[in-house]
Amino acid sequence: MLQHSYRYPAxxxxxxxxxxxxxxxxxxxxxxxxxRIAGLGIAMPFELWNWADTAGAPRDVMDEWRHRDIRADIQAQCDFPVYLQNDATSACGAELVFGQAGAARDFVYFYIGAFAGGGIVLNGRLFxxxxxxxxxxGSMPVPGPDGKPTQLIDVASIAMLEKALNARGVEASHLWTSPEDWGEIGPELDDWIASASRALAYAIVAASSIIDFEAAVIDGWMPKA
Structure with a gap:
């Protein structure tokens, strides 16, 4: 496996x-x-140019995604098919096939990564x-810290935890390079878990008011603890 961590995607x-x-x-x-290579899959957030502020990235760099077709760029180098899918939808599909959702055929799925996102499974199939x-x-409205509406992505994303740690002068790159163990982080982690949990609970109730899901699955790029 090859892995490369970066401040923002270019x-x-x-x-x-x-x-x-x-x-x-x-x-x-x-x-x-x-x-025997059957293909290459790309899992990435869609419309990345809309998330420049959340990612803490230069707007001009993120705006480059608006004019690039990364699937076509990579397909030009490959003699096998290249597929593109929203990253959280891909994670939801992996949960459906390989995860622990059990016999649930209808569930709402939340993935807590750099950005919070999710997916939906209906009748045993990824939708x-x-x-x-x-x-x-991630764009679902939830109550913010001041009670005013905000989006789930602005509360439950790991990028928000990183931002809080950076504000205290704590270097937080290990959040991305060591998802199995974050070590001792401090009160910022407790505050983030509390805020993210409230927002997720609200989002689960809101989603369940539209479709009577059997379960809500919460997954993410973070230690099991």
């Missing part, structure tokens, strides 16, 4: 990472193994909607 660097990674990984395969963006739970 199109050129992302494509370069994939290109170099494919060469490195395919170079370690025999010709027979290489022929992406006509644009592939169904279950974009």
């Amino acid at each position: 199109p050129r660097e992302t494509v370069d990472f994939v290109s170099n990674g494919m060469r490195q990984m395919r170079g370690a395969l025999t010709p027979a193994q290489d022929k 992406g909607g006509p644009t592939g963006n169904a279950g974009a739970l």
Whole structure:
């Protein structure tokens, strides 16, 4: 597995990472193994240019995503199909196939990563909607710290925890490089868990008022504890 952590996603660097990674990984395969590659999947947030402020990224860099077709850029380098899907929808699909949702055929799924997002499973199948963006739970309105409406992404995202730690002068890159163990973080983690939990509870009730889900699954890039 190859992994690269970054402050914010830039199109050129992302494509370069994939290109170099494919060469490195395919170079370690025999010709027979290489022929067995069935395809390449890209899981990423859609409309990244709308999340510049949340990501703490330069607007001009994030706006480059508006004019790039990363699937086409990578497909041009591949002799096998390249697929693109919303990252939280992909995670929801993985939960459906490999996860612990059990026999539930209808559930709402929340993924807590750099940004909070989610997905929907109906009748035992992943539901992406006509644009592939169904279950974009990060944009669901929830009460903010001051009681005024905000979005789930602005409360429950790990980026919000990182922002709180940086404000105290704490370097927080380990949130991304060590998801199995964050170590001792301090009161900012307790505050974030409390805020995120309230927002998630509100979002679950709101989602369940539309569809009578059997379960709500909460997953994420964070330690089990």
